[in-house]
Amino acid sequence: MPGCFSRLCLRTSGRLRAACQRGFISDVYASPQGSISTVADQIAKTPGELERNLTLSFKPSSNTLKQTSIVPEKFAWHSRLPLSCSDRGVGSVLPFAGQGILYPFASSTSLRTENFTFRVHYSVAHRPGKAGSKSRVQSDRNTRLQPRGTGSTRRSSQTGKTRLKVLQKTDRKRAFPSSLSPSKSRHVTGVKERGKRRLASSLKPESNDDGERIKRRRKRIKAHPRDITFKRGLDPDTSSISLPVSASGEKAKEDKPLSQNAKFRQIEPSRELLRQIEENLLGRRRLLEWRRAGFDPTRTSPLDDVPGSKDSRAQIQETVFRQKLTFIAAAKIASSLPPTRYTEIAFAGRSNVGKSSLINSLTRQWHVARTSDKPGLTQTINFFTLGNQLCLVDLPGYGFAFAKDQVKENWEELVQEYVTSRPNLKRVCLLVDAKWGLKPRDQQLIQLMESSRTRYQIILTKTDLLPPLDLARRATQILQILKDHRSLIQPLIMVSSKSGAGLSHLRASLARVVSGDSQVFRGGFILATSCGPLRTDTLMVFP
Numbered sequence: 375m376p377g378c379f380s381r382l383c384l385r386t387s388g389r390l391r392a393a394c395q396r397g398f399i400s401d402v403y404a405s406p407q408g409s410i411s412t413v414a415d416q417i418a419k420t421p422g423e424l425e426r427n428l429t430l431s432f433k434p435s436s437n438t439l440k441q442t443s444i445v446p447e448k449f450a451w452h453s454r455l456p457l458s459c460s461d462r463g464v465g466s467v468l469p470f471a472g473q474g475i476l477y478p479f480a481s482s483t484s485l486r487t488e489n490f491t492f493r494v495h496y497s498v499a500h501r502p503g504k505a506g507s508k509s510r511v512q513s514d515r516n517t518r519l520q521p522r523g524t525g526s527t528r529r530s531s532q533t534g535k536t537r538l539k540v541l542q543k544t545d546r547k548r549a550f551p552s553s554l555s556p557s558k559s560r561h562v563t564g565v566k567e568r569g570k571r572r573l574a575s576s577l578k579p580e581s582n583d584d585g586e587r588i589k590r591r592r593k594r595i596k597a598h599p600r601d602i603t604f605k606r607g608l609d610p611d612t613s614s615i616s617l618p619v620s621a622s623g624e625k626a627k628e629d630k631p632l633s634q635n636a637k638f639r640q641i642e643p644s645r646e647l648l649r650q651i652e653e654n655l656l657g658r659r660r661l662l663e664w665r666r667a668g669f670d671p672t673r674t675s676p677l678d679d680v681p682g683s684k685d686s687r688a689q690i691q692e693t694v695f696r697q698k699l700t701f702i703a704a705a706k707i708a709s710s711l712p713p714t715r716y717t718e719i720a721f722a723g724r725s726n727v728g729k730s731s732l733i734n735s736l737t738r739q740w741h742v743a744r745t746s747d748k749p750g751l752t753q754t755i756n757f758f759t760l761g762n763q764l765c766l767v768d769l770p771g772y773g774f775a776f777a778k779d780q781v782k783e784n785w786e787e788l789v790q791e792y793v794t795s796r797p798n799l800k801r802v803c804l805l806v807d808a809k810w811g812l813k814p815r816d817q818q819l820i821q822l823m824e825s826s827r828t829r830y831q832i833i834l835t836k837t838d839l840l841p842p843l844d845l846a847r848r849a850t851q852i853l854q855i856l857k858d859h860r861s862l863i864q865p866l867i868m869v870s871s872k873s874g875a876g877l878s879h880l881r882a883s884l885a886r887v888v889s890g891d892s893q894v895f896r897g898g899f900i901l902a903t904s905c906g907p908l909r910t911d912t913l914m915v916f917p
């Protein structure tokens with residue numbers, strides 16, 4: 375019985391939470407009010423009485439801990455069973471039996487990181503319907519099946535199971551006075567408890583006596599706005615589209631303008647692009663797929679390793695990217711920019727898009743450029759030399775960042791000045807998060823570079839977070855938006871610093887900057903042609 379408490383959720387005033395999925399707390403959501411650094415527990419997967427230690431390392435920034443509660447987020451059928459919890463950390467715990475909510479009221483107001491160990495005791499009953507395992511939950515669930523005001527059951531004298539039977543009988547009589555076949559009725563009494571619930575809903579009448587269609591209520595799962603686990607990487611406020619059904623039964627498609635999400639899904643990517651994504655294992659993939667292709671998922675940036683190789687550094691194809699990456703200067707103001715000795719390639723984009731990570735993974739020299747999951751870490755223009763030929767420039771990001779407005783304005787102005795007036799800047803790699811696509815601030819920078827004739831190339835990052843089809847749509851969408859831009863350098867390249875997918879393409883493309891034979895192609899994608907999925911020696915352009 376997997377996934378009993380499939381998600382636990384830690385909330386502080388509804389803003390701070392840690393989600394637990396498939397038995398492990400895997401995602402951590404932080405807020406400006408505090409942060410959780412480590413959460414570890416394995417939640418029950420088998421029926422029975424269980425006790426577990428749930429340890430949270432939590433750093434409050436104000437007296438927020440008082441309101442912290444642990445809530446099983448996805449209420450499973452057994453979640454009404456009593457839970458109990460005792461506290462071995464700071465504060466006390468009030469078990470809220472019957473509701474499945476644990477309230478640890480902590481008295482601590484210190485701003486230090488604290489470890490709280492909760493001894494969570496929960497009893498997990500057998501699944502309803504299995505022999506000898508009728509529980510209180512079962513009858514609770516059955517009670518919920520009963521619509522209000524039917525009057526067909528008497529609470530005091532009937533068990534949940536009997537009530538369900540009576541309810542089904544009366545419902546069927548009303549909806550299908552004579553049409554229900556005997557075989558179907560046998561089926562109704564024969565199926566297990568879970569099946570009964572589905573059947574009961576399927577037996578509901580779809581139209582009344584006048585032939586009018588009755589609106590069926592769609593079940594909407596309300597997710598936390600920052601929870602993108604089951605979303606397809608699109609705008610959070612446009613995730614669910616329901617087309618209303620008019621009285622005549624026609625869908626009012628024309629009346630309502632399509633949402634951003636619906637428009638996005640209408641994009642049809644080309645076959646070449648889809649093939650390229652498949653061949654290079656771009657997009658969100660299972661580890662199994664990586665293994666089948668001969669990659670070792672335990673390595674850093676695994677898809678950037680040629681299968682079977684032991685020395686990953688030696689496998690970097692473009693010789694220029696094998697050389698040592700050295701930090702030489704950081705500029706906060708225009709006057710502190712270093713002299714123009716090297717050919718420069720700059721990495722621009724929104725904060726947290728993965729600029730610094732890309733510089734590290736391109737050279738496979740980790741931790742040279744500093745990275746963080748907090749937007750706004752890079753606040754100066756950082757120059758890194760690669761041998762004596764090339765300089766990779768890590769620009770501060772624009773958009774949301776944890777920095778003062780004045781500081782942000784200063785660095786944004788500096789970036790604009792740098793990309794428009796630096797004489798030895800040969801290319802700007804404009805990084806776009808594959809999940810969010812081009813944003814207005816990206817378009818502003820593009821306009822600026824168009825007017826100053828700075829050459830730029832679009833690099834889609836974090837491609838490992840998106841399903842392959844959505845990734846292809848995103849690439850197509852961006853190329854459509856930018857199809858008439860003159861300074862845009864093709865091809866658009868999709869990479870993931872985490873998985874290493876697409877990095878060899880980017881190296882090949884950037885190596886041309888050094889050799890001086892970069893061209894502006896009009897509308898195309900690159901396709902790798904070689905023996906292995908990532909041995910890209912030949913680049914072809916498909917218009």
Ligand SMILES: Nc1nc2c(ncn2[C@@H]2O[C@H](COP(=O)(O)OP(=O)(O)OP(=O)(O)O)[C@@H](O)[C@H]2O)c(=O)[nH]1
Pocket residue numbers: 723724725726727728729730731732744745746747748749750751752753769770771772775835836837838839869870871872873
């Ligand atoms: N899943 C995934 N995460 C990534 C990828 N690239 C970067 N990240 C993560 O994104 C976060 C931000 O990365 P950075 O390289 O610091 O981003 P940045 O653009 O330099 O950010 P600023 O310096 O704030 O402008 C880090 O937590 C990285 O681990 C990627 O390809 N896939």
Ligand SMILES: [Mg+2]
Pocket residue numbers: 729730731744745751752768
């Ligand atoms: Mg950075």
